[in-house]
Each structure stands twice: as structure tokens, then as C-alpha cells.
Amino acid sequence: GESVGLHLPTLSVQEGDNSIINCAYSNSASDYFIWYKQESGKGPQFIIDIRSNMDKRQGQRVTVLLNKTVKHLSLQIAATQPGDSAVYFCAEHSGTYKYIFGTGTRLKVLA
Amino acid sequence: ETGVTQSPTHLIKTRGQQVTLRCSSQSGHNTVSWYQQALGQGPQFIFQYYREEENGRGNFPPRFSGLQFPNYSSELNVNALELDDSALYLCASSLAGSGGSNYGYTFGSGTRLTVV
Numbered sequence: 001g002e003s004v005g006l007h008l009p010t011l012s013v014q015e016g017d018n019s020i021i022n023c024a025y026s027n028s029a030s031d032y033f034i035w036y037k038q039e040s041g042k043g044p045q046f047i048i049d050i051r052s053n054m055d056k057r058q059g060q061r062v063t064v065l066l067n068k069t070v071k072h073l074s075l076q077i078a079a080t081q082p083g084d085s086a087v088y089f090c091a092e093h094s095g096t097y098k099y100i101f102g103t104g105t106r107l108k109v110l111a
Numbered sequence: 112e113t114g115v116t117q118s119p120t121h122l123i124k125t126r127g128q129q130v131t132l133r134c135s136s137q138s139g140h141n142t143v144s145w146y147q148q149a150l151g152q153g154p155q156f157i158f159q160y161y162r163e164e165e166n167g168r169g170n171f172p173p174r175f176s177g178l179q180f181p182n183y184s185s186e187l188n189v190n191a192l193e194l195d196d197s198a199l200y201l202c203a204s205s206l207a208g209s210g211g212s213n214y215g216y217t218f219g220s221g222t223r224l225t226v227v
Binding site for chain 2 (some may be wrong): 034036041042043044045046049089091095097098099100101102103104
């Protein structure tokens with residue numbers, strides 16, 4: 001079925017290091033992408049978004065890169081902190097009304 | 112400004128029963144989308160409501176139905192519950208334009224449904 005897949009189900013990083021979470025998306029016509037963070041017992045929380053007419057967007061400690069040629073997204077987190085531990089999802093905006101989510105990558109920050 | 116609230120937070124039902132989950136959208140939002148998130152998986156789109164009508168639907172059977180009320184709150188109803196319906200059900204609200212397309216979701220914390 002349709003899906004947005006992720007390359008690494010679990011990523012462990014040392015506190016203070018940079019994290020990179022990757023994602024492959026399925027629909028070349030998707031026009032908008034979001035990275036979400038989901039902590040245990042909570043709903044997904046918006047981190048950063050990017051439109052298909054861009055290839056990079058920066059936020060506070062986070063950067064999203066979009067490579068439309070290979071349908072690939074990445075989320076970079078600078079100076080990873082314990083509070084960054086969560087599951088991260090990329091989602092592509094498909095059509096007019098829905099997002100397609102991947103299965104997620106669990107980020108573990110090691111002290 | 113209040114966020115998206117869902118009720119109940121947890122629920123246990125028996126196979127074959129029916130369940131109603133509720134969602135209050137964020138202030139200023141007019142569209143509600145429902146997602147099912149199985150354990151260890153990403154959310155899967157169920158359907159979306161805009162102007163009190165279903166605006167789009169994912170690959171879910173008709174026993175999954177919904178409503179949107181004039182105040183933009185919403186209900187998700189599931190009939191004839193099956194064991195595989197056990198999941199976290201997420202509601203997300205957004206503000207759609209006249210064309211029905213929308214971008215920014217705000218998610219609630221979800222309802223954890225367990226079917227036994």
C-alpha cells in the first residue's frame with residue numbers, strides 16, 4: 001500500500017551530537033512535507049515543514065532537506081538533547097485532504 | 112487558544128461492540144481528520160470532515176463512520192469492533208480554505224482503544 005518509509009527504525013546518539021533521520025516518500029506529486037515528533041502517550045507534534053519548491057529549511061536546531069530527484073527527506077537535529085528522545089515521523093501531503101505517514105524512527109539520546 | 116482535545120483517553124471494548132470517540136477541534140479550525148495508529152506504526156488516515164461532510168476517506172471499511180458538528184467538533188464511530196481495531200485513534204484539526212485543501216494539522220493526544 002501507499003506509505004512513506006524510513007530507513008532506520010531506531011537511532012541512538014550521544015547527547016550533544018547531531019542526529020540525522022532519513023525518510024523516503026512515495027508520491028512524486030506530493031507538494032508539502034512535515035516532520036513530526038511523537039512522545040509516549042502524546043499525539044504527533046509539528047517540528048518543521050517544507051514545500052516542494054524548496055530543498056532546505058531551517059528552524060531552531062532543526063533542518064529539513066528535500067531531494068525530489070530521489071524522493072528523500074531528512075531531518076537534522078543539532079546538539080541533540082535528552083528531550084529530543086521520541087519517535088519521529090515524516091509525512092507527505094497527498095492530494096487535498098490527507099497526509100501519508102511513515103512507520104517512524106525512534107531516537108534515543110544517550111547521556 | 113485551546114488545542115485539540117479528545118475523549119476518552121482510554122477505552123476497553125469487547126469484540127462486536129460499538130464505540131464512539133470524540134474530538135474538539137482547536138479554536139479557529141474548521142476541519143477535522145481522524146487517524147488510526149497501531150502500536151509501532153505511523154498514523155493511517157481514516158477520513159476527514161469539512162463543513163460537516165466527509166471530505167475524503169482512506170482504506171477503512173464502512174463500519175468506520177464519523178460526524179462533524181456545527182461547532183466543528185467531531186465523532187468517530189466504529190461498529191462491530193474487531194481485535195485489530197485496537198489502536199491509538201488520533202484527531203487532528205486544521206483550517207481549510209474554500210477548496211478544502213489544508214496544510215497545518217494540530218493533533219490531539221489520542222484515544223487508546225483496546226478491543227478484547
